[in-house]
Amino acid sequence: xxxxxxxxxxxxxxxxxxxxxxxxxxxxxxxxxxxxxxxxxxxxxxxxxxxxxxxxxxxxxxxxxxxxxxxxxxxxxxxxxxxxxxxxxxxxxxxxxxxxxxxxxxxxxxxxxxxxxxxxxxxxxxxxxxxxxxxxxxxxxxxxxxxxxxxxxxxxxxxxxxxxxxxxxxxxxxxxxxxxxxxxxxxxxxxxxxxxxxxxxxxxxxxxxxxxxxxxxxxxxxxxxxxxxxxxxxxxxxxxxxxxxxxxxxxxxxxxxxxxxxxxxxxxxxxxxxxxxxxxxxxxxxxxxxxxxxxxxxxxxxxxxxxxxxxxxxxxxxxxxxxxxxxxxxxxxxx
Amino acid sequence: xxxxxxxxxxxxxxxxxxxxxxxxxxxxxxxxxxxxxxxxxxxxxxxxxxxxxxxxxxxxxxxxxxxxxxxxxxxxxxxxxxxxxxxxxxxxxxxxxxxxxxxxxxxxxxxxxxxxxxxxxxxxxxxxxxxxxxxxxxxxxxxxxxxxxxxxxxxxxxxxxxxxxxxxxxxxxxxxxxxxxxxxxxxxxxxxxxxxxxxxxxxxxxxxxxxxxxxxxxxxxxxxxxxxxxxxxxxxxxxxxxxxxxxxxxxxxxxxxxxxxxxxxxxxxxxxxxxxxxxxxxxxxxxxxx
Numbered sequence: 001x002x003x004x005x006x007x008x009x010x011x012x013x014x015x016x017x018x019x020x021x022x023x024x025x026x027x028x029x030x031x032x033x034x035x036x037x038x039x040x041x042x043x044x045x046x047x048x049x050x051x052x053x054x055x056x057x058x059x060x061x062x063x064x065x066x067x068x069x070x071x072x073x074x075x076x077x078x079x080x081x082x083x084x085x086x087x088x089x090x091x092x093x094x095x096x097x098x099x100x101x102x103x104x105x106x107x108x109x110x111x112x113x114x115x116x117x118x119x120x121x122x123x124x125x126x127x128x129x130x131x132x133x134x135x136x137x138x139x140x141x142x143x144x145x146x147x148x149x150x151x152x153x154x155x156x157x158x159x160x161x162x163x164x165x166x167x168x169x170x171x172x173x174x175x176x177x178x179x180x181x182x183x184x185x186x187x188x189x190x191x192x193x194x195x196x197x198x199x200x201x202x203x204x205x206x207x208x209x210x211x212x213x214x215x216x217x218x219x220x221x222x223x224x225x226x227x228x229x230x231x232x233x234x235x236x237x238x239x240x241x242x243x244x245x246x247x248x249x250x251x252x253x254x255x256x257x258x259x260x261x262x263x264x265x266x267x268x269x270x271x272x273x274x275x276x277x278x279x280x281x282x283x284x285x286x287x288x289x290x291x292x293x294x295x296x297x298x299x300x301x302x303x304x305x306x307x308x309x310x311x312x313x314x315x316x317x318x319x320x321x322x323x324x325x326x327x328x329x330x331x332x333x334x335x
Numbered sequence: 336x337x338x339x340x341x342x343x344x345x346x347x348x349x350x351x352x353x354x355x356x357x358x359x360x361x362x363x364x365x366x367x368x369x370x371x372x373x374x375x376x377x378x379x380x381x382x383x384x385x386x387x388x389x390x391x392x393x394x395x396x397x398x399x400x401x402x403x404x405x406x407x408x409x410x411x412x413x414x415x416x417x418x419x420x421x422x423x424x425x426x427x428x429x430x431x432x433x434x435x436x437x438x439x440x441x442x443x444x445x446x447x448x449x450x451x452x453x454x455x456x457x458x459x460x461x462x463x464x465x466x467x468x469x470x471x472x473x474x475x476x477x478x479x480x481x482x483x484x485x486x487x488x489x490x491x492x493x494x495x496x497x498x499x500x501x502x503x504x505x506x507x508x509x510x511x512x513x514x515x516x517x518x519x520x521x522x523x524x525x526x527x528x529x530x531x532x533x534x535x536x537x538x539x540x541x542x543x544x545x546x547x548x549x550x551x552x553x554x555x556x557x558x559x560x561x562x563x564x565x566x567x568x569x570x571x572x573x574x575x576x577x578x579x580x581x582x583x584x585x586x587x588x589x590x591x592x593x594x595x596x597x598x599x600x601x602x603x604x605x606x607x608x609x610x611x612x613x614x615x616x617x618x619x620x621x622x623x624x625x
Contacts, residue, residue: 052522073528085519089541098537099527146527 001063002153002186003028004049009058011044018044020210021058026154026188026203031180033189035197036207036233042190043158045207049188050079050156062153073102078147079156082163084139086131086146092118093127096145103150117149120179137168144176154186161196173200194234198222206230228330231256237287237299239324244294252325252333259301261322264288264314271317274298279309290316370598377592390599399575399583400600404607407579410494411558411611415551417498422505422550423543427535429506430513440510447503451563458496459485459568489569489577496564501557505550512546513539548619555615559608580604 004026011019018041026032034042047053049060051072059066067075078099086095093114100110118124121141131139140160147155157176161169177200180187191197197204198218206213206221206229214226218234225231231239239256247255267273274292286306290298300316308314325333374386394400429440446454462469463484471481484492516539524534562581565571571578571586578586584604588597 050526052525072522072526077526079523079526081519081523083517083519085517085523087520087523087538087541089544090537098524098529102528102530102533146523150527 001028003061003063004154004186004188005059005061005064006045006049007059007061009045009048009060010056011041011048011053012056018210019048022212024205024212024215026186028186029184030202031177031187031189031200032203032205033191033197033201034205034207035191035194036213038192040207041210042192042205042207046079046156046158046188046190050077051075052079076153077156078150078152079158080140080143080147080160082159084131084143084160084163086139086142088131091128091130092123092134092142092145095131095142096123096149099146099150113149114145117145120148121145136164137172140164140172141175144179148179148183148185152185154188155180157187157189159190159192161191162193169196176200195236198234204234206233208233224332224334225324226332228254228256228326231324231326231332237301240298242295246295247325250323250325253328254326254330256324256326257318257322259287259299260303261319262298262300263317263319264300264302264306264308265317267313267315269315269317271315272298273313273315276308276310276312276314279306281305288314290314292316367598367601370594371602373595375593375595375598377594386595390595391603394587394596394599394603399578400603402575403578403580403583406490406575406577407559407581407607409490410497410561410579411555413494414498414501414558415554417494418501418505418554419547419550421498421502422509425502425506426509426513427539429510444503444507446500447507449500451500452567454500455496455564455567458492458499463492485569486573489573493561493564493568493577496568497558497561500564501554504554508546508550509543512543516542551619552615555611556608559604559611580607 004024006022006024009019009022010017022045034045036042044053048055051067051070055068058068060068062075062077087098090098093111096117097110097114100113105113115124115127118127121144123138123141123145126134126138126142131142134142140163143160160176161172164172173196176189189196189200201218203215203217204221205215208229214221214230216224221230221234225234228241232241235258237259239258240262241254241256243254247253263271265271272292272295274290274295276288277291277297278289280287280289283305284303286302286304286308288300288302288306288308290300292298298316327333371390372385372387373383374389375383425443429436429443433439449457460468465471465481465483465486468481468484470484474481482488520538521534524538529537560581561579562585565577565579565582566585569577571582580600581604584597584600587593587600
């Protein structure tokens with residue numbers, strides 16, 4: 001079991017409020033990603049759940065039990081750190097088994113569990129090596145091994161993939177997701193990368209300025225962003241925002257259209273005319289950055305190749321069903 | 336950019352310094368070697384004559400030699416032990432966030448900047464003096480007979496003074512190392528359920544292995560040649576109780592005016608230092624490998 005509930009959790013360092021009241025319900029076995037720009041409080045929130053920081057207010061419930069006064073080790077959670085935080089003078093075996101040793105388990109049981117964890121992570125050949133003799137991806141797996149061997153109620157990941165190169169990151173992303181599904185353990189994962197959030201999460205928590213902006217499944221966030229911030233943060237390239245007359249025509253202060261929902265037409269086909277400033281040809285996709293006069297710079301995405309270049313005049317036609325409308329305070333308007 | 340031109344330039348620019356250093360070292364060494372084979376007494380100038388290895392024989396068979404060798408090793412070993420055993424807790428304390436930490440650190444480091452002669456005089460006359468010293472006053476306060484430090488426990492007194500001087504060095508090196516300990520590692524240990532004591536044993540102490548090695552190696556180099564503290568306080572006595580190799584060589588040259596024997600002693604000291612260094616590097620040096 002690993003059901004985690006946050007009730008009005010607050011954290012301030014002196015006069016600075018980092019977390020301004022967070023309410024959250026994390027179901028057992030789900031993979032939840034905290035995402036947001038740097039300084040939004042996502043790591044602080046994770047550390048509060050871990051117990052590495054004390055809350056300034058509110059309750060944290062694990063399986064219905066309030067743990068705000070419980071020391072980290074007694075909460076039954078394990079954490080994977082950004083720097084991996086492996087113990088440099090211990091072998092892989094020692095690193096993975098340290099928590100069990102501290103818990104006072106007999107030696108043969110520790111060995112059995114460590115070897116089982118190592119087998120799951122393909123670390124068996126490296127058990128007697130020191131962390132410095134391992135590659136980045138292997139170190140990452142040792143850190144994960146240290147987390148799973150204690151059979152915790154939940155895993156906490158603090159930007160664990162940010163030190164890996166792009167190719168390895170994609171591979172580890174899949175491995176972590178698969179491992180979590182296989183073990184069925186609740187996981188909370190902190191990242192600033194919305195692609196990681198979209199691909200790994202069952203549910204995403206978008207944080208901004210110490211507040212939870214929206215909590216929902218990846219597609220919910222993509223299709224029905226609650227406000228301008230979520231709309232702009234989720235999705236790549238960013239959503240186009242248009243204000244002024246075009247927005248008020250639709251009864252909104254701002255309207256937003258994702259690049260993939262702008263149809264690229266010849267000039268004069270209606271929609272929004274403009275001149276291509278930059279065209280990016282990726283083969284699978286074509287991204288156009290269009291100077292659209294009073295609307296500013298718009299981004300459009302076309303699946304497949306499109307033989308247009310800088311300087312060409314085009315017209316961008318938004319898909320009327322996919323236009324997001326927002327009021328003056330940035331909240332989404334429905335219906 | 337190790338092109339041929341820059342290599343040549345680098346070497347020609349380095350050459351003067353290297354030559355100067357080489358001459359600086361080789362001239363005294365050569366002269367010492369030369370003097371060690373002479374009968375050379377300052378009381379009888381002009382009578383220098385070649386005597387072969389007689390000076391070495393005389394120095395090594397002198398009962399004072401073995402006594403001073405023993406004193407040297409006891410002094411080095413005790414001071415190393417004291418500075419490290421006290422330096423670790425002190426460094427741990429100074430690593431804690433307390434009010435006025437910078438001032439406390441400055442105070443702890445201060446003894447290192449006091450000249451050996453000055454600190455020896457302070458200890459001799461203000462602290463350890465059997466009549467007017469602070470320790471004697473404290474002893475009398477609780478009704479004890481004051482200890483006559485330099486007569487009753489002369490070697491221990493010297494050890495205490497030297498340890499006091501080197502404690503800041505050990506503390507400083509260990510403190511710097513503590514500050515470089517990754518915060519996330521400590522947190523990982525906390526998540527793993529390690530108590531403060533376990534964290535110290537399994538995380539902090541292994542992290543300190545290398546700086547402790549550095550402290551041992553550097554302190555040993557200087558502790559083998561402790562001189563001023565002995566000269567100022569006990570003058571090597573009573574008897575030979577506080578005479579170390581360095582002080583013995585001094586007394587050969589400038590108390591007995593026997594330059595030949597002192598030179599031989601100096602060369603013996605070089606050999607001893609090398610033997611100690613050899614064993615030290617074998618015992619603790621592997622910690623220095625990355």
